[in-house]
Amino acid sequence: MTVAFKKTKGLTDKPLHYCPGCTHGIIHRLVAEVLEELEVLDKTIGVAPVGCSVFAYDYFNCDMQEAAHGRAPAVATGIKRVNPDKVVFTYQGDGDLASIGAAEIVHAAHRGEKITTIFVNNAIYGMTGGQMAPTTLVGQKATTAPYGRDEAHCGKSLKVSEMLATIDGAKFVERVSVNSPANIRKAKKAIKKAFELQLANKGFGIVEVLSTCPTNWGLSPVEAIKWLEANMIPYYPLGNLRDVEEAK
Amino acid sequence: MAKILMKGNEAIGAAAIKAGCRYFFGYPITPQNEVPEYMARELPKVGGVFLQAESEVAAINMVYGASGAGARVMTSSSSPGIALKQEGISYIAGAELPCVVVNVVRGGPGLGGIQPAQSDYYQATRGGGNGDYRMPVYAPSSIQETVDLIMGAFDVADQYRTPVMILADGMIGQMMEPIEFKEPKKRELAPKTWATTGTKDERKPNIINSLFIDPQELEDHCIRLEKKYDLIAQNECLVEEYKLEGAEIVVAAYGTTSRIVKNAIDKCAELGIKVGLIRPITLWPFPFASFEKIEDTTKAVLTVEMSTGQMIDDVKIAMNGRMPVEFYGRTGGMVPTPDAIVEKIKKIVGGEK
Ligand SMILES: Cc1ncc(C[n+]2csc(CCOP(=O)(O)OP(=O)(O)O)c2C)c(N)n1
Ligand code: SF4
Numbered sequence: 225m226t227v228a229f230k231k232t233k234g235l236t237d238k239p240l241h242y243c244p245g246c247t248h249g250i251i252h253r254l255v256a257e258v259l260e261e262l263e264v265l266d267k268t269i270g271v272a273p274v275g276c277s278v279f280a281y282d283y284f285n286c287d288m289q290e291a292a293h294g295r296a297p298a299v300a301t302g303i304k305r306v307n308p309d310k311v312v313f314t315y316q317g318d319g320d321l322a323s324i325g326a327a328e329i330v331h332a333a334h335r336g337e338k339i340t341t342i343f344v345n346n347a348i349y350g351m352t353g354g355q356m357a358p359t360t361l362v363g364q365k366a367t368t369a370p371y372g373r374d375e376a377h378c379g380k381s382l383k384v385s386e387m388l389a390t391i392d393g394a395k396f397v398e399r400v401s402v403n404s405p406a407n408i409r410k411a412k413k414a415i416k417k418a419f420e421l422q423l424a425n426k427g428f429g430i431v432e433v434l435s436t437c438p439t440n441w442g443l444s445p446v447e448a449i450k451w452l453e454a455n456m457i458p459y460y461p462l463g464n465l466r467d468v469e470e471a472k
Numbered sequence: 473m474a475k476i477l478m479k480g481n482e483a484i485g486a487a488a489i490k491a492g493c494r495y496f497f498g499y500p501i502t503p504q505n506e507v508p509e510y511m512a513r514e515l516p517k518v519g520g521v522f523l524q525a526e527s528e529v530a531a532i533n534m535v536y537g538a539s540g541a542g543a544r545v546m547t548s549s550s551s552p553g554i555a556l557k558q559e560g561i562s563y564i565a566g567a568e569l570p571c572v573v574v575n576v577v578r579g580g581p582g583l584g585g586i587q588p589a590q591s592d593y594y595q596a597t598r599g600g601g602n603g604d605y606r607m608p609v610y611a612p613s614s615i616q617e618t619v620d621l622i623m624g625a626f627d628v629a630d631q632y633r634t635p636v637m638i639l640a641d642g643m644i645g646q647m648m649e650p651i652e653f654k655e656p657k658k659r660e661l662a663p664k665t666w667a668t669t670g671t672k673d674e675r676k677p678n679i680i681n682s683l684f685i686d687p688q689e690l691e692d693h694c695i696r697l698e699k700k701y702d703l704i705a706q707n708e709c710l711v712e713e714y715k716l717e718g719a720e721i722v723v724a725a726y727g728t729t730s731r732i733v734k735n736a737i738d739k740c741a742e743l744g745i746k747v748g749l750i751r752p753i754t755l756w757p758f759p760f761a762s763f764e765k766i767e768d769t770t771k772a773v774l775t776v777e778m779s780t781g782q783m784i785d786d787v788k789i790a791m792n793g794r795m796p797v798e799f800y801g802r803t804g805g806m807v808p809t810p811d812a813i814v815e816k817i818k819k820i821v822g823g824e825k
Contacts, residue, residue, distance in 0.1 A: 236677075267670035269541065281679045287668035289540045289680040292563050295533035298525065302537025302545070303668065305521045306495060310670050328533070331526035 234260040238282045245445020247435040250402045254412045268311040271296040275317035276350040294325025297332035300339045313340040318359040319349040322384045336393030336427040340418045346437040354440030358382040385432045389465035395427035397466040401434035403449050475650040480615045485510035487622040488546045494520035495545040497534035502586045503642040504576035507548040528553040532560030539569040540680040542667030548574035562601025566682030570629035574638045576645040579805045587805025588642030593782035597756045604694045606701045609637045609755040611726040615649040624656040643728040711759035712751040719748030724787045725776040726752050736813035763790035772796040
């Protein structure tokens with residue numbers, strides 16, 4: 225009997241703790257499959273963030289370090305400088321990466337740090353209960369933006385990938401989404417390319433993945449996917465923003 | 473080996489490299505800039521890596537990553553910079569990783585000044601970072617001692633898997649003295665089997681972490697850490713005792729202040745006043761035993777610091793009400809003079825407050 229689909233070796237047997245319908249799980253799986261397919265699990269060190277994916281260190285089947293809120297790119301820098309021949313990645317939420325850790329991600333990209341960042345943008349702080357993130361959409365309600373995000377009061381939503389794509393050290397920047405099977409396949413392709421870039425020692429690579437937070441958006445999983453499609457994708461357009469290979 | 477004349481900050485870098493430190497992450501701040509400058513110059517020559525981080529917060533987290541990956545790693549800064557590093561120091565202590573952190577102290581609070589001070593005693597010995605952690609804090613009084621302590625500090629860090637702080641002050645950083653590099657005492661060090669270097673398919677994944685969601689697990693972790701700290705307190709306490717026998721007054725002072733105090737003690741001897749000195753070399757663990765030895769015939773203990781009085785709290789705990797504990801200090805970058813200390817001692821001996 226041929227096996228058409230099986231569990232990836234890139235994930236441990238630990239059951240994921242994510243809420244029903246949360247797309248963090250899909251993104252974990254994509255990263256894990258890519259690491260398995262590239263046959264680098266035994267030489268990978270991942271860095272887990274603070275946020276709903278804080279337990280990522282229990283899920284990925286490779287060496288892991290847990291970082292302080294926002295500091296994953298700095299921690300990954302330390303790891304990579306000691307292990308230049310290993311694969312190092314960070315997995316970070318949008319509060320983690322775009323708010324408290326904005327300086328760390330900008331400068332890791334700026335140095336051309338040879339690491340891969342998986343940036344999960346769900347437009348909200350999940351773990352702490354739905355507060356506003358820099359990525360929260362204008363008009364979107366959050367517990368700390370109870371009347372909806374007001375641009376005049378706290379600015380527009382931060383387009384991190386567009387910003388990072390202006391930095392020379394960032395060699396691969398792509399925004400993907402996991403809202404449909406087709407987009408999930410595209411997301412996996414981008415994640416793979418970002419890791420291949422690292423394996424080729426080219427520089428910093430980041431994949432922003434639009435993700436849902438049904439719990440804090442107050443929507444069912446299906447409604448959440450629809451909300452993502454109707455609201456997030458128009459503001460955060462999918463596609464490649466920078467690819468050194470293509471540019472050549 | 474012949475002695476060489478070196479500036480304190482450069483000697484700090486040289487000692488670290490001799491101790492096997494190959495990674496340094498830092499951010500400029502006066503009066504410690506010669507440390508990163510030295511490392512930038514010298515580390516590449518020995519196959520090491522110097523990296524100037526975008527901030528102290530990033531620097532200490534790079535240290536966390538590098539240490540987790542099994543490297544000997546150091547960072548240095550000065551007071552406001554160390555304040556930013558406290559976040560990472562707490563995580564490093566929580567995840568039980570070894571590293572050396574140098575604080576070339578300047579005056580505070582806030583931006584303060586750039587002259588030597590000892591006003592970071594609380595910050596160094598009372599955490600500053602969150603949670604139940606301690607870390608060995610060494611306070612050298614000369615450049616030779618700084619070098620000796622740094623060379624030993626990497627081993628202490630590795631043996632106990634803990635951050636270790638060298639609390640120098642601006643004076644130590646900026647002055648020049650002749651030094652020689654001596655081999656530190658050999659320690660049995662376990663291989664770093666916990667490091668994240670890739671599993672190579674030979675073992676289960678290693679996880680470096682300080683998160684314990686289950687309160688019972690966190691309590692267990694903290695109690696385990698506490699036992700480790702007890703062991704450090706038993707084994708690693710360093711102190712210099714000077715002329716304690718028959719002393720009318722015992723002075724407690726550390727770092728460069730203790731050198732000024734020694735000068736004052738000699739002047740007192742000429743005046744016929746017997747004064748002794750307890751110089752904590754480790755501020756944590758604090759040398760309580762030396763204070764317990766103070767004879768009942770001693771009139772008072774005088775704490776002299778380049779601060780408005782911080783170590784005095786530990787001295788008071790050590791004396792536990794046995795005799796008066798007096799204080800003399802200058803702060804903000806002002807340095808006590810031997811004569812001012814002699815005057816204070818004369819007043820105490822004369823029964824004045
Ligand atoms: C220094 C610090 N500040 C605040 C927190 C609290 N905190 C934990 S998770 C989080 C938000 C995470 O949101 P995000 O990165 O968007 O990830 P998500 O939970 O949505 O996956 C915050 C603010 C913390 N742990 N540490
Ligand atoms: S709170 Fe939101 S982001 Fe966090 S696990 Fe639940 S659905 Fe996912």
